[in-house]
Amino acid sequence: MLFERQSLTPQGKADVLARLFTDVAENSDSKAVSAGVVPRNVLEAYGDLSTHVRFMVESAAHTPAGKANHKQLRKVDKLLDQLPETILMALPARSDTNWMLLYRALVQLHGLLEDSLPEMDAEEYTAIVQKLIKMAESVAEHAAVRINAASMFTLLLMQVHLHKYSPTRKKATRKPRKATAGKKKAGTKRSN
Numbered sequence: 088m089l090f091e092r093q094s095l096t097p098q099g100k101a102d103v104l105a106r107l108f109t110d111v112a113e114n115s116d117s118k119a120v121s122a123g124v125v126p127r128n129v130l131e132a133y134g135d136l137s138t139h140v141r142f143m144v145e146s147a148a149h150t151p152a153g154k155a156n157h158k159q160l161r162k163v164d165k166l167l168d169q170l171p172e173t174i175l176m177a178l179p180a181r182s183d184t185n186w187m188l189l190y191r192a193l194v195q196l197h198g199l200l201e202d203s204l205p206e207m208d209a210e211e212y213t214a215i216v217q218k219l220i221k222m223a224e225s226v227a228e229h230a231a232v233r234i235n236a237a238s239m240f241t242l243l244l245m246q247v248h249l250h251k252y253s254p255t256r257k258k259a260t261r262k263p264r265k266a267t268a269g270k271k272k273a274g275t276k277r278s279n
Contacts, residue, residue, distance in 0.1 A: 097252040104245045109182045112238035113231070120229045122179040129174060132225040136218040137167050140200065143211070147204055159203035166196050178230050186232040193219050 095103070120126060144160050170192060177189035197219055200207075207215070227234040 097248070101245070101248055101252075104241065104248055105183075108238065108241040108245060111235075111241055112182045112233050114233045120178050120231075123175065125174060125178065126225070126229045129178070129222075129225045129229060132218075132222045133170060133174065136222050137170070139214065139218055140167060140196075143200075143204060143215075152206065156203045159199060163196065163199045163203055166192065166199060170196075174226060177226060180231060182232050186230065189226050190223055193223055 140163065144163050148154070148157070148160055170189075173189050173192050177186060180186035180188065197216070200215060204211075232238070
């Protein structure tokens with residue numbers, strides 16, 4: 088038939104959404120930086136976050152709870168050491184590459200801080216989250232991928248689409264164990 092339309096497959100829809108995301112997320116502004124360049128406000132945000140978190144980790148390490156959480160505190164330190172390299176990779180990353188690397192690292196840092204510093208009060212927690220937000224904001228301002236309403240909405244559509252069409256894992260059902268020979272039956276006594 089001449090005017091017969093073909094329906095769009097789930098993969099075709101995913102391709103359309105990915106193309107639309109690229110259209111709205113690619114940063115054509117002069118604020119986008121090239122590889123190897125880190126703007127001053129990004130450096131300042133990293134320095135502010137790193138200094139604050141390292142001070143909290145160092146303070147916590149000298150408490151009984153901190154000594155028990157030594158491995159977790161080391162993970163926080165290690166992640167902070169990796170952030171500069173992550174920033175360098177995230178700034179020039181295009182929409183078809185791993186542009187969310189830094190944001191994932193910041194979410195991971197938040198989780199590690201929650202796990203390793205459970206005694207944080209509201210003021211400390213607020214200060215940490217504000218510094219994480221400032222770090223994400225400063226990178227987003229200069230990154231090759233723009234974070235704005237259009238790109239976030241398109242990204243959410245992509246996630247919903249992937250969730251809808253990704254194969255769901257079925258829960259494994261446990262099979263009842265068969266009684267094995269030589270095991271004592273319930274309610275019977277062994278004679279000596």
